[in-house]
Amino acid sequence: MQLKQWLFGVVVAFSLVASASARSLPEFTELIEDHSPAVVKINTVERAKRSSPRQQYPQDIPDIFRHLFEPRDPREREQRSMGSGFIISEDGYVLTNNHVVEGADDISVRLIDNREFDAEVIGTDPRSDLALLKVNADDLPTLAFADSDDLKVGEWVLAIGSPFGLDFTASAGIVSAIGRSIPTERNENYVPFIQTDVAINPGNSGGPLFNMEGKVVGINSQIYTRSGGSIGLSFAIPSNVAKDVIAQLKDKGRVDRGWLGVAIQAVDRDLAKSFGLDKPMGALIQQIEPASPADKSGLEVGDVIIRFDGKTIAKSADLPHVVGGIAPGTKVDVDVMRAGKKKRLQVTVGTLNGENTPSVAAKASGDRLGLVVEPVDSRQLQALRINGGVMVVQVAPDSPAAKAGLRPGDVIAQLGFNEVKDPGHYQALQKALPEGKLLPIRFYRDGRPTFRSIIIEE
Incomplete structure (x- = not known):
């Protein structure tokens, strides 16, 4: 009898433990039922055309044989891909990754109830890998953000x-x-x-x-x-x-990020001791770009930034996160270790150059090359060591520029056999380009110059 009672007690104890463990595990069913309707599947189509090389043939060849020498029609290929996203407003704004829609010619958004909408790109931010889409619909289910x-x-x-x-x-x-x-x-x-x-x-x-x-x-x-x-x-x-x-x-239609103008490295144990720090922390300045916000503020090579705008810089990788999130033009305090002593400076954050392109939803058709361009600021021209140029903002699909491989963010320095000075000069050059003739185009991508050939077909 005592053995039976003991076994019964053990079974009851195990049951209570199992029940308590089960109760401690999360339950997701209600969350999924409530919020799945605002999650979407995104399907994209990217079309690429391959044209046969332009061929030359004798002018005196009989008409009956000329079709044998004519270039074939462009062959169109479709590349399909998919991803996910979610609705953030009842009037149809959808958030997804930039890499899901990058280069897409057609984008569709499908809800869990099988409703499907065509989507347009309002803007993209490659640096954060985010893209904002818009569908023509109302009263859509939405998701809310947490902190x-x-x-x-x-x-x-x-x-x-x-x-x-x-x-x-x-x-x-x-x-x-x-x-x-x-x-x-x-x-x-x-x-x-x-x-x-x-x-x-x-x-x-x-x-x-x-x-x-x-x-x-x-x-x-x-x-x-x-x-x-x-x-x-x-x-x-x-x-x-x-x-x-x-x-x-x-x-x-673009994202502006803060810019400091420094090259940094991590601080290890030995460097921390040499700079008077109790432990490895902060971002050690290796180099300062001339005329940058860091240069103007009095920061020096060898400073260890330990706080920026009131936020502790625990490791060097924290600094870009903090600086990039500050609105350009904002004045902030910077705490550094310099020659073993703490020092506080004030810096006015600049604007980071690069992929801050206007909204592609503007539907600009582009010029004869299929491009929308904008000026390049003097700081970037100085970094590239060129005297003039234009930055590519938008490339129309299947355009001469697209076929030549140009992308948003490229800086065009030469068109044909002429150096490009500014947007006005570029527009005059592209209007004067002949049709049916391969011409060189030189541009900078990621700081490196590249030559390609470009042609405006007849």
């Missing part, structure tokens, strides 16, 4: 998207780390990523990352993988970064 600064490591989070085309798939995990620095191919680093172990795969890009309150804390953007699939290392753009980008894209 990503409140996010804690260990919190449960949920993603909804369309991995590998499997529509509206949910996956869950925890926040593994915050403030992760992942430099881009151009070695830029302006997003303090949220790292999670949520199963994110190709097709999830641009979809929402929810907290347990059903608010968006991040936009799924990247994964680390050796196989092409999830291995438990995924990265999301914080919602606070997204909110700032959305506001600027809506207001002016």
Whole structure:
């Protein structure tokens, strides 16, 4: 009898422990039911034309044989891709990743109830990998943003998207780390990523990352993988970064970021001791660009920036995140360690150059080359060591410029056999270009000069 009572007690105890454990696990069903309607699948089509080389043939050849020498019609190829996104306003604004829609000629947005809309691009920000779309609809379901600064490591989070085309798939995990620095191919680093172990795969890009309150804390953007699939290392753009980008894209069709004009490196243990720091921290200034905000403020090579605008710079990668998020023209305090002593300076943050392009929703048709251009500021001309040029803002699909491989952000320095001085000079040059003749065009991309050939077809 005593043995039976003991066994019964053990069973009851195990049941209570199991029940308590089950109650402590999160329940996602209500969150998914309530918020899936505002998540969308994004399908894109990119068309590319390949033209046969222009051929020359004798003028005296009989007409009956001339068709054998004529160039063939361009062959059109379609490249289809997909991603995810979510609706942020009832009147049809949709947020996704820039890489989901980059280069797309057609974009469609499909809801979980199978409604489908064509979408236009309001603006893009390659540096944060975000794009703002608009569909013609009203009374749409929406998602709300949370304050990503409140996010804690260990919190449960949920993603909804369309991995590998499997529509509206949910996956869950925890926040593994915050403030992760992942430099881009151009070695830029302006997003303090949220790292999670949520199963994110190709097709999830641009979809929402929810907290347990059903608010968006991040936009799924990247994964680390050796196989092409999830291995438990995924990265999301914080919602606070997204909110700032959305506001600027809506207001002016581009994103302006703060700029300091320094090259920096990390501070290790030995450097920390030599600079009078208690522990490795801060961003050590290696180089200062002449006439930059840093130069004008009195910052010096060898300074270790430990606080910027009241925010602690725990590691060197924190500085671009902080500076980039400050509105150009803002005066801020900078705390540095200089020769073993703390010093406070004030700097007026400048404007970061690069991919701050106007909204492509302006529907500008471009010139004879299919380009919309704008002036290049003197600072960038000086960095490229050229006296003049124009920056490409927009490239029309299937245009001569598109076929020559030009992209937004390229700086055109030569057109034909003439150096380009400014937008007015460029317009005069492109209007005078002959048809049917291959001509050189020289432009700068990522600081490197490149020659291509360009032709305006007859």
